[in-house]
Amino acid sequence: MWKKPALSIALATSLVVPTVLGTTDTIQAAEEPKYIDVQFLGINDFHGSIKNAAYLAGSFNQREAEATAKGAHTIRVHAGDAVGASPAESSLLQDEPTMKILDKMNFKVGALGNHEFDEGLGELKRLYSGAEQHPNVKEYTQGTNYKYDGISKDFKHLAANVIDKKTGQPVFDPYTVKEIGGVEVGFIGVVTTETPSVVMPEFVKDYDFISEADAINKYTKELKDKGVKAIVVLGHVGAETNKTTNVTTGEFADIAHKIDDEVDILFAAHSHKYANGVVDGKLIVQSQSHAKAFADIDAKIDPATKDFVKGEMKAEIVDVTKESVTPDAEIQKIVDEATEITKKVAGKEIAKAGSANPVGERKPEGGESSLGNLITDGQRILTGADFAITNSGGIRDSLNPTKNEKGEDIFTWGSAYAVQPFGNQVKTYELTGQQIKDALNQQWQNPARDMFLQISGFKYTYTKTDKGTHVVDMFLPDGKKMDLNQTYSVAMNEFLAGGGDAFTKFKEGRLIEGNKTDTEMFVDYITQLGQQGKTIAPTIEGRIKEVKAGETKPEPPTTGGETTNPEPPTTGEEGTKPKPPTTGEEGTKPEPPTTEETKDTVKETTDEKELPNTATNMYSMMAAGVATLLAGTVVFFRRRKQQQ
Numbered sequence: 001m002w003k004k005p006a007l008s009i010a011l012a013t014s015l016v017v018p019t020v021l022g023t024t025d026t027i028q029a030a031e032e033p034k035y036i037d038v039q040f041l042g043i044n045d046f047h048g049s050i051k052n053a054a055y056l057a058g059s060f061n062q063r064e065a066e067a068t069a070k071g072a073h074t075i076r077v078h079a080g081d082a083v084g085a086s087p088a089e090s091s092l093l094q095d096e097p098t099m100k101i102l103d104k105m106n107f108k109v110g111a112l113g114n115h116e117f118d119e120g121l122g123e124l125k126r127l128y129s130g131a132e133q134h135p136n137v138k139e140y141t142q143g144t145n146y147k148y149d150g151i152s153k154d155f156k157h158l159a160a161n162v163i164d165k166k167t168g169q170p171v172f173d174p175y176t177v178k179e180i181g182g183v184e185v186g187f188i189g190v191v192t193t194e195t196p197s198v199v200m201p202e203f204v205k206d207y208d209f210i211s212e213a214d215a216i217n218k219y220t221k222e223l224k225d226k227g228v229k230a231i232v233v234l235g236h237v238g239a240e241t242n243k244t245t246n247v248t249t250g251e252f253a254d255i256a257h258k259i260d261d262e263v264d265i266l267f268a269a270h271s272h273k274y275a276n277g278v279v280d281g282k283l284i285v286q287s288q289s290h291a292k293a294f295a296d297i298d299a300k301i302d303p304a305t306k307d308f309v310k311g312e313m314k315a316e317i318v319d320v321t322k323e324s325v326t327p328d329a330e331i332q333k334i335v336d337e338a339t340e341i342t343k344k345v346a347g348k349e350i351a352k353a354g355s356a357n358p359v360g361e362r363k364p365e366g367g368e369s370s371l372g373n374l375i376t377d378g379q380r381i382l383t384g385a386d387f388a389i390t391n392s393g394g395i396r397d398s399l400n401p402t403k404n405e406k407g408e409d410i411f412t413w414g415s416a417y418a419v420q421p422f423g424n425q426v427k428t429y430e431l432t433g434q435q436i437k438d439a440l441n442q443q444w445q446n447p448a449r450d451m452f453l454q455i456s457g458f459k460y461t462y463t464k465t466d467k468g469t470h471v472v473d474m475f476l477p478d479g480k481k482m483d484l485n486q487t488y489s490v491a492m493n494e495f496l497a498g499g500g501d502a503f504t505k506f507k508e509g510r511l512i513e514g515n516k517t518d519t520e521m522f523v524d525y526i527t528q529l530g531q532q533g534k535t536i537a538p539t540i541e542g543r544i545k546e547v548k549a550g551e552t553k554p555e556p557p558t559t560g561g562e563t564t565n566p567e568p569p570t571t572g573e574e575g576t577k578p579k580p581p582t583t584g585e586e587g588t589k590p591e592p593p594t595t596e597e598t599k600d601t602v603k604e605t606t607d608e609k610e611l612p613n614t615a616t617n618m619y620s621m622m623a624a625g626v627a628t629l630l631a632g633t634v635v636f637f638r639r640r641k642q643q644q
Helices: 048-071 096-104 121-129 135-141 213-225 249-258 330-348 369-383 413-419 433-444 504-508 519-529 617-623
Strands: 012-019 024-029 036-045 073-078 107-111 156-158 162-164 175-180 184-190 205-210 230-236 263-267 274-279 282-287 293-302 314-319 351-354 387-391 409-412 425-432 455-457 458-467 468-475 485-491 512-517 544-546
Touching: 036 048, 036 263, 036 282, 048 073, 048 096, 048 293, 048 330, 073 175, 073 230, 073 458, 096 107, 096 121, 096 330, 107 175, 107 184, 135 330, 156 175, 156 184, 184 213, 184 433, 213 230, 213 249, 230 314, 249 263, 249 274, 249 282, 263 293, 274 314, 282 293, 330 413, 351 519, 369 387, 369 425, 369 455, 369 485, 369 512, 369 519, 387 433, 409 413, 413 519, 425 433, 425 504, 425 519, 433 455, 433 458, 433 468, 433 485, 433 504, 512 519
Parallel strands: 036 073, 073 107, 107 156, 184 230, 230 263, 263 282, 387 485, 458 544
Antiparallel strands: 012 024, 036 293, 162 205, 175 184, 274 282, 293 314, 351 409, 387 455, 425 485, 425 512, 458 468
């Protein structure tokens, strides 16, 4: 609870008072209250972004040194998603480099985020303890001096609102208490209640995710009963501050009104936004994501009340830059080691890029995405399905080019891996046109946020009315409307097919067969295009179009259509991470698809046939001066379906 500072009179160090005798007496000023200065340095949604870690650590060191010089006590915290959806240099080693770095940076408290559940809490606890070596880590580190022993015991991770269904108890500590300057400060951790809808069901089926506010209030009372009055909440829950109005909104802002006023500071996360504001007397901060920024909070504790002092708290969201910051040498060693171990896999060139600019964006939830087109085209073509649909939340990064030794813009195995890092198995399902339409309409079920899906093999129009947003029409490649009673084959990752992101209608689909993971499929697709000399430069095609009442239908999807779908790649093991290409070999690339003899519209080849011309290679076709994208004859050989 905010406490009013004790009344004091500001005086000079000494006050000179004249007397009738012409002499002076010195009257000592009353001392101001002695407060304890506390600095909180915090991050959220790090997601294994270890390439930035040395500069993040250097920035922390600089800020802490400045605070220490003023007599402040510093504690470092994070608000969840430290691991998961990570780039290859961390994820190939099970995010051990990330935890090693955060521990070395002297973080003391963290909350669980939804991505801490990505491989189940068993793997998360192994990651924290370092009790045994994961098979993936063993494979990639053979012949090296790599070592991982877990994190220190005083680095606590909290989850007050994740309850074991069997025991009724939190699966992690709900709170911890740290002594700062002689005063006990309580830290409560909560994770968004959205977690069951954004994580594989098998990893959360044994837990209840109770209200964040209820959990915070329960354990705030418990802390108060123990005499702890200074309370901080690390919440993997979103918030955002408008920099113009300075108004803070979002789920955590709403929660701030519902929780005990003894709570003074809220570290937000999950939405990857900027937040720095006060709601209901509680300071809320969020520092974007991926080590791009951090929160620096200066606060004071009154030792008499053992609580934070009202009016003596300020926060700054600090951008992490390479200017005027000395990178932390010890952290850089860890980064270099992980990069060296994984570079033989992650650094392998798989295709040429259309330019030096990234393709697409992370989580493209505003509608159609060029990167979403590329991903779903690959899933549709490599599975032989009629359509492919994927969730935008599964797209974790733009497809970032780099340069090879010749100075050419290329894509590497690691850059493709970063786009689809989860390793969710792609499976083919039978769905009717009506079921597909019903599922698409669930994109707008949350009034606070649209959840656009990415699609391939069809187009659709939608409209917004006073009654909400809904699909108007869906169109097949030949321009005809999709038959709502017809059954179609749809390639989807198992997360989405299981109702992930609240797309429950997809659960009605009938499983036809399994296939590779989304990670493997994306890497394979780009690799095949690279083998065929095609440049990767997908475009926006108008697959998803907003229309007004009476507006005409869009043009049908263009697929280039002169080749057949390839034979399906061999299915990998269920639930396992994708295997990277073997060092020095072609790796797990499937054979290029066999097709009818066609004219190579991009580059003449003698031993390979082309994949269908989709959004992936339109750029190359245009560059070659092809008069039309529809030249040729569509010949689709549907592969035989195996019942599973």
